[in-house]
Structures are given as structure tokens and as C-alpha cells.
Amino acid sequence: MTLWEKHFSSPMDEALWDLSESYSFDQALYAYDLEGSRAHVRGLARAGLLDEPEAANLLGALDKVEAEFAGDTFLRGPRDEDIHTAIERRVTELVGDVGAKLHTARSRNDQVATALRLFTRDALTNIARASLDLVNALIEAGDGHEGAYLPGYTHLQRAQPVLLSHHLQAHAFALLRDIDRLLDSRHRLNVSPLGAGALAGTSVAIDPAYTAALLGFETAFANSMDAVSDRDFVAEALFDVALLGVHMSRMGEELVLWTSKEFNFATLSAQFTTGSSMLPQKRNSDVAELARGKSGRFIGNLTGLLATLKGLPLAYNRDLQEDKEPLFDSVSQVLLVLRALAGAYRTLDFHEEVARASAEDPFVVATDLAEQLVGEGVPFRQAYERVGALAAEALAENVSLRDVVARTEGLQAHLAMFDPGATLARRRSPGASGPAASRDQAARLRRAIDEAARRL
Numbered sequence: 001m002t003l004w005e006k007h008f009s010s011p012m013d014e015a016l017w018d019l020s021e022s023y024s025f026d027q028a029l030y031a032y033d034l035e036g037s038r039a040h041v042r043g044l045a046r047a048g049l050l051d052e053p054e055a056a057n058l059l060g061a062l063d064k065v066e067a068e069f070a071g072d073t074f075l076r077g078p079r080d081e082d083i084h085t086a087i088e089r090r091v092t093e094l095v096g097d098v099g100a101k102l103h104t105a106r107s108r109n110d111q112v113a114t115a116l117r118l119f120t121r122d123a124l125t126n127i128a129r130a131s132l133d134l135v136n137a138l139i140e141a142g143d144g145h146e147g148a149y150l151p152g153y154t155h156l157q158r159a160q161p162v163l164l165s166h167h168l169q170a171h172a173f174a175l176l177r178d179i180d181r182l183l184d185s186r187h188r189l190n191v192s193p194l195g196a197g198a199l200a201g202t203s204v205a206i207d208p209a210y211t212a213a214l215l216g217f218e219t220a221f222a223n224s225m226d227a228v229s230d231r232d233f234v235a236e237a238l239f240d241v242a243l244l245g246v247h248m249s250r251m252g253e254e255l256v257l258w259t260s261k262e263f264n265f266a267t268l269s270a271q272f273t274t275g276s277s278m279l280p281q282k283r284n285s286d287v288a289e290l291a292r293g294k295s296g297r298f299i300g301n302l303t304g305l306l307a308t309l310k311g312l313p314l315a316y317n318r319d320l321q322e323d324k325e326p327l328f329d330s331v332s333q334v335l336l337v338l339r340a341l342a343g344a345y346r347t348l349d350f351h352e353e354v355a356r357a358s359a360e361d362p363f364v365v366a367t368d369l370a371e372q373l374v375g376e377g378v379p380f381r382q383a384y385e386r387v388g389a390l391a392a393e394a395l396a397e398n399v400s401l402r403d404v405v406a407r408t409e410g411l412q413a414h415l416a417m418f419d420p421g422a423t424l425a426r427r428r429s430p431g432a433s434g435p436a437a438s439r440d441q442a443a444r445l446r447r448a449i450d451e452a453a454r455r456l
């Protein structure tokens, strides 16, 4: 019999039991439920609702339950519908009558919300930390190939040469915004719902601010109905993961391209490639494909929860139990992607020669050549047209742009533009992909990393 079935004339049907039990997945919250319960016991003692021996007894039982979970000896009771009722049932078995006082001035509604906020707070910290490691892996990959460059693309057509470090830093800056977002969300969710009761608070003289402080929350809830009924903090966490996932998906797609024979800019290390069951020569970039593939799942978890929330009247509704699986799934999966992708970048073999040869496609110099003419006072639109005509001439005759420039009156002085790396060195504007500008960005990146590490 569940905690509340005793009042009912007939037991719950198995079909409803199977539908509504959540122990099978919410046992992941056990440590957070225990943390919340400890704070609640201390709050009850402080309010004079438990005497010291009673409080000590309950705290001892909560420790015992923790040890049972840690040692994998905790046994679920046949009618424990979720982790919260399971722990209360076990505590009562261990301490007898005083166990009945544990749930004074508490509902599962504020209890669940408290445990879930504690879980999400830790999860966001862990994801931010793993994201920071990926940022460092990207920087290290760039540092390992100083001066290396590759074509930068627009519309996946070669556009202008860019430094490899600049290219990888672009991903790093996006990830740093993700980290910022994770930590902002962590701050917003850091409000204790404990003491909100089922929905309206309680007539018992507890002090939510006291338990909030014990649990390391920045404040206690302001409104009991809001405290038990909103899962905006879960939706926000899922969004943070979804966007981080989208960023990693783009990185994954890029690695798939780079490691294809067609691009051949890089090879994934043996530790980060898989073989094919049928084609012995294959080296597959599954790590990159899964980084791309998991993002669909993260987006699904977010949109699913938003759909769950949108029609709910105040305050608690059982629909809210559907918040947990998407959250647990996104958290565990994004940590897997972050770790594997960092390893893949740390062991990536970048083919400097191949990438440089592609970036020295004379056509890639066209924009810089036009800018060179601008330096001589030619209005940009005219310079653009002039170089466009030269490029068309080269294409029509099937010769290189360099050869056309070489034979064109007045342009020979610009032939040096076609020297290896020459255009890159000229890219000096702030934030640009030239060596000096890139060094400035690296310094900014390092400051942002220190700042994020400080906030962690």
C-alpha cells in the first residue's frame, strides 16, 4: 500500500501503478532528496517541532539510508512509488514512531521541487566544467599548429584563408557563451522551494529562509504556488544543453567534412575512430557523427518539456513528473559528448600541408587583392569589378588567377599577394584572422576562461 492508499476503499489498479510510478527513474535523485530531508529535519528541530533526540534519530536514519544507497543495498518496497516515498518509508522502518514526524509541514510537491533544483544545480556546474575542458582542448589543438591555416568558407565555398587557431577559437567563443548561460541559469534556479508545502505554505512555524541557507540556496521562494508548480528552471537547463548541443553538432559536422578523403584536412586518432564490420579499410568518425546526432535528442527533450508545461493550471499537476527523464537524459548525454569531443580534438591529427594547399587556391586571394587596390585609392566597388573580371578571364582560359595578374599591366606589384600566407599576415583589423589579431583573441579567450573558472 502506498503512503496514501490507506484512505481509499480499494487499492490502485496495476495499470495506474505502472503508469504513475517514477522510482524506476527518479532514484537518480536519492542523494538530493536526502540532502533536502536533512535540512527539513533541522528546520523542524529549530521550529521546536522535533526535540533534539528525535532530530538526531531522524538524521541518523537518513545517514543509514545514504549508506544503503552507496552500498547498493537499499531495497525498494513493493509500494514505493517514487524515491521520496521510498526514503520516508525506510526512515520510518529504521526509527519507528518518530519517522511519522519527518513529513511535518512538507508535501512531496515542495520536496520534489527541492530535490530537482539541487540536482539541476550540480548538473549545470558539471556541464559547465566539461564545456570548459572542451574549450581548452580546442585551444590546445590550435596551439599545436602555430601558423597553420586553411580555407575559410562561406556557403561551403572557399572564401579567404584563415588561421587554424582562429577557426578553432570561433568554436571556443561560442562554447564560452554556453558556459555563461549555464552559470546564469544556475543562479536563477538557486531558490529554495522547501516550505511551500503542497501549494499554499503551512500553518506550522517553519522558516524557509533557514532551510534555504542550509541547502546553499541564495534565497527562499517568494510565492508558494510558483515554487511548487514551475519547471522553468528545467526548461532553461534543457535549452542551455540544446544550444550547447547545436554548437557541438556543428563542430561534429565540420570534423566529418575535415576527415573525409575529399577534404583530408585531418585524421581522427585511432582511439577516436571506429571500424566497419564489413569494410576493412574504413575509419569512421562516429564521435563526430554522434556529437551531431545527439543534438536532435537535446532539442527533442526541450520541446517535449515545453509542450508538457504549456497547458498546466496552477499549481502542481502530475504531468510535472514528466520533467525528469528528459532532464536526466540531456544531462547524462551532453556530458558524454563533451568528454568524447574534447578527446577527439586533443588527439586530432591536422594535415597542415593539405589545408595550406587548399587555402592557396589563387582564387581565395581575390578579395585581398581587391582590398590591395583599395589601398591604392581605387573605390572598393571598382576594385571588386576589376578583380572579378580577372577571375573570369582566368576561369575562361583555365589558367590560375596568379598568371593573369602576372601578365596584367600595373598589377605585377601585387604578385606577392599570392605568396604563401601573405594575405593572412595583412588581416589586421580587430577580431580578424591575422596572427596579431588572433593573438589578441587568444588573450581575450584566456581571460574569459579564467572568469568562467572563477564562477564555477
Ligand code: ARG
Residues within 6 Å of the ligand: 022, 026, 082, 108, 109, 112, 316, 318, 320, 321
Ligand atoms: N514523483 C512525483 C513527481 O515527480 C511526486 C509528486 C507527487 N505529488 C503529488 N501531489 N501526487 O512529481
